[in-house]
Each structure stands twice: as structure tokens, then as C-alpha cells.
Amino acid sequence: MGAGALVAWIPALVPEFGTGAGTPTPAATPPPSATPTATPSAVPAPEQPAPSVPPDPIAVPLFDRAARSLDDPASLWVVVDKTRPLNPVGYAPTDLVDVPVPHVWSPQLRREASDATVALFAAFAAETGLQLQSQSAYRSFATQVTVYDADVAANGQAFADTSTARPGTSEHQTGLAIDISALPGNCSLDVCFGDTVQGQWLAGNARRFGFLLRYPADKVAITGYAYEPWHFRYIGTELATEMHATGTTTLEEFFGLPAAPGYR
Template sequence: MNGNPSARVRRNRIILVVVLAAAAVVALGAGLLLGGGGPFAAAKGAGSTPTPTETARPAPASTAPPASVDTFDRAKFSLDDPNSIWVVVNKLRPMNPQDFVPSDLVPVDVPYTNEPELRQEAADAVIAMFQAATDEAGLTLASNSAYRSYETQVNVYDGDDTLTARPGFSEHQTGLVMDIGAESGECSLDPCFADTPEGAWLRDNAWRFGFILRYPADKTDITGYAFEPWHFRYVGVELATEMHETGVTTLEEFFGLPPAPNYE
């Protein structure tokens, strides 16, 4: 059993090499299972390409909405010429001349309590409006007053500056105004007219025919007159529509004129 000593030494060396090799294999396998590096992992890591990082883009700058542009031509017609359909008459702006008489007055073929006259353009518009009230709502309107001369206004003026205009300061003298009521006479020339079907229809529809309610309930400090839901002023469809759409209810405000609550 002792054998040759040289042979034993060689055999022991071979056994040692085999054992070391087996241990190395075991160690390598364990490293791979645990996700370790090892020479292959290191090689893989060295050759891998890094994932590019996405560059953050700045948010687009917010854009303000375009400013609305007022394209309405406020200088289309004169505010001073008594022949203009836009003439503004109030306690600070008398008729000029004070005895002005429109040259194109015509009778207005509508029901009335006092036979009405208006300028031709306004008369045509009133007739169309009265017909529409009948066709659309079954209402019959009537004229209570229309054109009034300077001399007539002398007799109408009662001394109350919130209810009647002084001679030479009345819109009626322009030939562009009609005091409108129901043919029945209900609430004629009275604030309660606003609550009648006729008053409500005029309030909502007069602009379509070129008329504005000249003395609104909340604008006495601007116009100088108490609420007159019967007093309609012709300004033409173009201006009446613009005032309706913008919600501006007085000529003074629309044209940037001073309020006229009192006479100078």
C-alpha cells in the first residue's frame, strides 16, 4: 500500500486540481444565480449602451385671446344736425334752431288718439312695427303722440322737468318719436304700460325696426326724465341693433355724451 512515493505525490496533485476546479465552477454558478457580476457580467456591462434620457420640452406660452375691435362707425351721422336720425336732444342739447320743423313730415297710417305725423323714414318703420305686433303677437298698438312743434310743446309743458320737456328741448320736435300705447287705452302714458303685453312686446322687439326705449327706468340720472315705457325714439336699425347687442340703453352713454339730468 505504500507504493511509489512519486506516484502518490502526482496523484495527490491531480486530486487537488480537480477539487479546485470544481470549487471554481460552483462559485461561478452561484454568482450567476445571484445576479452578480463575474467576468461575463462585467464584459456585458462595459459594452452596454446607456438608455437616452428624454429632454423636457417647455410648455407653449399661453396666448391671450384677441382683443375685440369696435368697428361701429359712431361718426356716420351727426349728433347735432336736427335733420340727422342720430341727433341727440336733451336738457343740455336743445333743438337748433329752436323752431326747427322737419321737411319730410308725413301722416302715419296707424290707430291713434291724436293724429300722428313723423318723418318719412320713421313713419315707415312704425307702420312695419305695428303690423309685426299684430302678426306675431295678435296685439294692436296705437299712437298717443308723435311730432310736436315748438308751439305745441309750449302748451304741453307742465312745469315738471322730469315728466315733460321744455319747449325747444323735446325729442318730439325731431319728428322721430312716438308715444305708443295699446289700442284699448290700457295704461296709456303711464308706467304700468311696461307690464302690459303691448309694452313688453315693444320693449323686446322695437330695436328690430330701428327704435329704442329712450327713457329707461334706471337711467333718470342720465336722461333727466322719469321712466317712460311708451316713449320710443327712431334711430335706424343699424344703431338700434348695435345698442341692443352691446346692452347700452341711452344715447348719452353710447356716444360718450355728458349726462343731462338738469337744464343749465
């Protein structure tokens, strides 16, 4: 073989001796890429219920014991007893009206108390089929002088002071008090009235109309007067309801006033 042919043959026989135009060097195989791992999406935590918050209780305003005067004789809450005389002592209401109910003596009361009396008498008749009547209502200072003096003359002052107010200290003078009896009369102005149908109904229901049984049997040491199941004092339904709710039976105790067992 000639030298030229040998030279031509060698590259064909031994490719790596060529000029680089021979078989290409295989490219390096890239390392297998890591199989992508799906990142788990965050699983939301179960929704927790909002903490239970109890509703605010309905605000009930406290009873305002200072809403009305206890000293002004024209106040529905005026407290009159043996140690708390009316001021002025000769006070007379300016809104007295005739009370259109059955009566022994023609009654007058302040207008609001009169309206409440009419409603009370009507309710009693509707609920029991019986009748009430007024024994005595408003009494002026001058009239109270006559009533008190007569009691003293008949029974002595010691007894009179447990059954009849001295002039200027009577609830009747306020035009807010009424003595009630049965019609026809039964135990009128007597403790046995408390055992009658009329007395029992009044003791349990007078508060519905704004009245207070003013001289209870168990509060003589507080009020200074013997039990009078016939004597009712108008104080308005607001106060009457509150006193009933708190179980308080005298104005002195409800308003934190001193007991009045006797005159100063």
C-alpha cells in the first residue's frame, strides 16, 4: 500500500485520529432529576365555632327611691306619721274631687287617688259580685281636731293615740287615704273586717290599684297604730308594686325612716 493510501486509510481505521469530524462524543447524560414531590396543600383546620357569649341580660333599672319627695305634702310618696307631721301643718290639697263610689260620708280625694278608688271598687264588684263603700276619705285639719278630740273624750288620750292621728299628722289630711267597708256594712272600722271577703280581697289586691294597707297587724311598733284592715293609703302603682316585690309592708321600712311608735 502506498504511503498516500496508508495515510488516507488510517483515519478511517482509527477514528480518534481524525480531525474531529468522526463519530460525535455522546453528550453526558444529565443525572436524572429528582421526581418532583407535590407539596401537599395546607389542609385548613376545621372551623371552630365562635365561643358562646351569653347575651347581656336585659338591664332592669333599679327602683329610684328618691324619685319623689317624702316630705312635700303634695307628693304621692309623702310619709306622714307621729314623728313626721305635715308641713305646713294645715296643708290642704288643691286637686280634691268628689269620689263617685257608694259611701257613708261623701268622700273626697285627690284626683289620681279618686280615679284609682273607682277602678278598685269596680274590680272588686266584677270579681266577687259584692260591693264596697267608703267610710271616710279626706279630712281637713279642722275636721281632724273634731275627730281626735271625740276619741280622747270617749276613750282617753292613750287609747286615742293608737287609733286616731293628732291633727296635722293624719294621712286623711293628704287626700290620699280612704277607709273602706263592706256594703252592706259588716265589721265596719273593726279588726274583724280583715276576715271578711272584702277585707281579704283588699289585702291581696289593693296594690294592683296603687293602694297600701297602711297599718298592718304585725307592724304596730313601726307605724304607731293598731291594726286597721280598712285604712288604705294611695301611693301609686309603681311604689305599691315595688313594695310588694320586696316584701316590705310599711313606708317607714321601705324608705329607711325611723319607726314612729309614739309622738315626740
